[in-house]
Each structure stands twice: as structure tokens, then as C-alpha cells.
Amino acid sequence: MSHTAHIRSHRKPRRNASSVAVRAGVAGGVLSTLAVAGASAQASAAEPVTQTLELPTLTADLAQQIAQSADATQQAAANYQLRAERDAAAEKAAKEAKADLADAKKEAKAKAEAKRKAEAARKTAEAASRSSDRTTLATPASSGSSTSSSTATGSAAAVVSFVKAQVGKAYVSGATGPSAYDCSGLVQTAFKQVGISLPRVSQSQSTAGTQVSLSNLQPGDILYWGSAGSAYHVGVYVGNGMFVGAQNSSTGVVERPLSYDPPSGAVRVL
Numbered sequence: 075m076s077h078t079a080h081i082r083s084h085r086k087p088r089r090n091a092s093s094v095a096v097r098a099g100v101a102g103g104v105l106s107t108l109a110v111a112g113a114s115a116q117a118s119a120a121e122p123v124t125q126t127l128e129l130p131t132l133t134a135d136l137a138q139q140i141a142q143s144a145d146a147t148q149q150a151a152a153n154y155q156l157r158a159e160r161d162a163a164a165e166k167a168a169k170e171a172k173a174d175l176a177d178a179k180k181e182a183k184a185k186a187e188a189k190r191k192a193e194a195a196r197k198t199a200e201a202a203s204r205s206s207d208r209t210t211l212a213t214p215a216s217s218g219s220s221t222s223s224s225t226a227t228g229s230a231a232a233v234v235s236f237v238k239a240q241v242g243k244a245y246v247s248g249a250t251g252p253s254a255y256d257c258s259g260l261v262q263t264a265f266k267q268v269g270i271s272l273p274r275v276s277q278s279q280s281t282a283g284t285q286v287s288l289s290n291l292q293p294g295d296i297l298y299w300g301s302a303g304s305a306y307h308v309g310v311y312v313g314n315g316m317f318v319g320a321q322n323s324s325t326g327v328v329e330r331p332l333s334y335d336p337p338s339g340a341v342r343v344l
């Protein structure tokens with residue numbers, strides 16, 4: 075026996091022919107399957123897949139609806155534009171009205187200011203005139219016979235006597251006696267006693283006779299306050315620098331000195 079006979083060989087044992095053949099067959103089958111699958115995939119890739127979409131048919135109703143929708147859209151746009159134009163016109167009118175109102179207020183304010191200044195100037199002139207006349211008015215100490223009630227005769231004396239008798243009676247607007255008077259009502263009633271008919275209101279009474287200077291008054295002369303023809307108050311001069319008048323609702327008919335409320339002018343009817 076060889077000295078190596080008892081050592082195992084390092085070579086792999088040979089497979090038998092049948093096992094090799096089976097494995098070869100299986101491998102071949104797998105490769106064939108893969109080949110067929112690949113060929114099929116290539117064929118599928120080569121032929122594009124198409125899909126047909128069926129579009130809706132444009133019917134008459136649908137066309138009408140589209141047309142109506144377009145008309146509605148156009149009408150809405152027209153309405154929007156009309157509203158925008160109206161809004162713009164209204165805003166413009168409002169601005170113009172505001173500007174006109176501001177101009178009117180300015181004009182009214184200017185007129186009111188001019189009127190106020192004119193009235194102030196008129197009052198100043200009248201006050202200056204009264205002040206000038208006041209310095210020349212006769213007083214009891216310096217008056218002559220022409221300003222003394224004791225010198226009044228005839229009709230003038232009757233007028234003076236009547237107005238003095240009414241002192242203390244009430245002032246009522248529009249009244250002409252016998253228990254109450256207003257200023258022109260007292261003067262009218264007094265002269266009626268001597269048969270002289272005077273106008274009813276103070277404005278007309280201030281021009282009813284001959285204008286006389288306040289420095290040359292005689293008993294029975296009519297005194298007025300304000301301008302001749304637009305007087306707002308009247309009374310009767312009774313001599314000694316005194317007058318009688320229905321002043322107001324607080325005082326009634328009173329006798330006062332000329333300095334109490336210097337008159338603007340006087341007229342003589344007797």
C-alpha cells in the first residue's frame with residue numbers, strides 16, 4: 075500500500091452527469107423565460123398606448139346659455155360703469171354745493187359786518203348830535219319863558235295838562251288810553267283833546283309838524299328819538315327841561331328831565 079493512501083484527496087468530488095444536466099436545464103429555462111419577457115416588454119414599448127376622449131357636443135341649449143352668460147357679463151360691466159359715473163357726478167355735485175355754501179356764508183358774514191358797522195356809525199352820529207343838543211338844552215335855572223310850562227297857553231297848555239294827568243298809568247303796546255298807553259298812543263290822544271289828528275305811529279309823528287331845534291323848545295312840542303321819519307319813540311315836552319312819555323312796560327307813563335334820555339329832535343304842531 076502507498077504511503078499516501080490513507081490521506082483524503084483535496085479535490086472536490088466529481089458530480090455525476092445527471093445532476094449537471096438537470097441544473098443546466100433549469101438555467102436554460104430561466105434564461106428563456108427572461109428572454110421572452112424582455113422581448114414582450116420591448117414590443118410593448120415600441121407600440122404607444124392611445125386613449126380616445128369623447129368631447130361634449132355643443133348643443134343649441136349650451137350655445138344659448140353661453141350667449142346669455144356673455145350678455146349678463148356685459149350688462150353687469152355696463153351697470154358698474156354707470157354706477158361709477160353716477161357716484162363721480164354725485165361727489166362732484168357735493169363738492170360744488172359745499173363750495174357754494176362756503177361762499178354764501180362768507181358773503182352773508184361780510185354783509186352782516188357791513189350792516190353792523192353802518193349801524194354803529196349811525197348810532198355814533200346820533201349820539202354826537204344828541205350830545206351837541208344836550209349842551210344847549212334849557213334847564214330850569216337858565217330857561218326863559220319859552221321853556222316854562224307856566225307860559226303855555228291855549229292848546230299847548232291843554233296838551234301839557236293832559237299828558238301830566240296820565241303820569242303813573244301803564245304802558246301797553248298798541249294802547250291809546252284811557253287806562254294805558256304806548257308812546258305814540260299817548261301823544262295822539264293828547265293832541266286829540268285840542269282837535270288835532272296825528273298819525274298813529276311814532277315814525278309818522280316825527281314828521282307831522284315843523285322841525286324845531288332842541289335849544290328852542292316850547293311846551294307842547296313833540297319830541298322824538300331816532301331819525302325823523304324813522305323814529306322809534308316819542309314824547310311831549312312840558313317845559314322846564316322836562317318831558318312826559320309812555321316809556322316802557324316797566325316804568326309806564328313818566329315825567330323825566332331831558333337829560334334822562336336826550337331826544338334826537340322835535341316837531342311843533344301848535
